[in-house]
Amino acid sequence: MLKLTVKEGSILRERIDAILIGIHEDAIEKSPLAAEVNRLLGGAIDKVISRKGFTGKVEQIEVLETRENIPAGYFILCGLGKADKAGLEQIRQAMGRAVLRARDMGLKRVGVTTTAFINKTENIAVEDAGRAMAEGANLALYRFSKYKVKENSNSKNIDEIRFIEEERKSAAAVKIGVEKGRIIADSVNFARDLINHPANDMTPTILAETAKKMAGANRIKCTVLSRPQIEKLGMGAYLGVAQGSAEPLRFIILEYNGGKKGEKPVVIVGKAITFDSGGISLKPAEGMGKMKYDMSGGAATIGVLRAASMLRLPLNIVGLLPATENMPSGTAIRPGDVLRSMSGRTIEIISTDAEGRLALSDALFYATRYKPRWIIDIATLTGACAVALGNHAIGMLGNDKELKDRITAAGDKVWERVWEMPLWDDYAEQIKSPVADIKNSGGREGGVITAAIFLSKFVEDYPWVHLDIASTEWNDKDKAYMPAGPTAIGTRLILQLLMDAC
């Protein structure tokens, strides 16, 4: 287990394997630590600059040996980019790259100090810097090796990242930030674990049990509904999705009451399709295995509740996960079928592969029971999201300007950025049905939007935002602090929104 510790002292006197130093592009002389290291090593940084072209660009990283001038063995220099553009994201990325290099080198204990990562002109508070550094490191070092039983190729591990601060006051602030960052990143990694599990080991039943266990350890109330109760509630749309699967469905309710009694809760609804084959409207075989990640919205929701409780946020927060598989079988729903949702609305099935909105519609309607302050749903909802936005933006649609603005601001802070798309009535035409109240697919054009319009029918007049994470949930290539695989995107975004709402 990775330990993150904070102490007061002088980093150059610390007994550690390496010191990580963030360097702003073309501004090495402005970093007091870099300048001192340069002097200690007889101009070694100057040499790296002139010989290797290291200038502090965002992706650059260089290792210097300390040659026994100080107890630490190495300096790892990592670029922060141009000082006037540097912010928390550059800090997270530089930390991520630096700790990965340290791990590759087989190092165990590394030291950092926030002053080497903050550009003084940027006005970044030390607490925020500490949080960003802890997040960057903890997110970057994530690995999922549960199923590598015999050939565990990479067993190198960093044991400790030690924050060493010159001043007592900043050590205290950094300690708070590091603790927040640790909790948040651990919760993202918790969600990543849920997503990484293959569908045979992350069935709705197992997901519910895992949520229950997490809740029990964190003062969260967890209620799991199964078929008889879900039938009684009349969740015909959600039941329709589940009816082709041999795995029983589970409606997972998480309630964290950190706010005042009676205070309106924020309800988060997470899509939790543990495997999406498409059903009778079967998906193509290629890449279908990835559809184990169709429960990512649900995983992010669990991650948010976990962190919110550990951070003791003074809010009431509810998480709702309509968990089920979407499978083809003799009992599965067919295109052309009509389902009756809990809201009373009837839905004509055009494609059984548009299952997410079916499960979500009943969960969203259930959410209105809480008379919520906000409803936020998060879902790997449409392939169209990748066509519209590529892999860098979360699709955002909603009915409340204030909530959308808050989410946009939170996304910019944690670099889980959203981009708004229109929820105009004009698009509703596409999901009008000749036989039922509404149909579950509006065709290819504007797929993100018609899906969101469908959802909007079930939230009554409550302030609501839908986040489509279909194109941002999976990383094909390693990034600075996002190893290839599930990103659990949305976890940090929603947490930031909640933290800013306190």
Ligand code: BES
């Ligand atoms: N889970 C998928 C969306 C998806 C596709 C997520 C690719 C990530 C990558 C969703 O259930 C789905 O199949 N949506 C259909 C909707 C269509 C039938 C209206 C889609 O996008 O093709």
Ligand code: MN
């Ligand atoms: Mn689908």
Ligand code: ZN
């Ligand atoms: Zn799906």
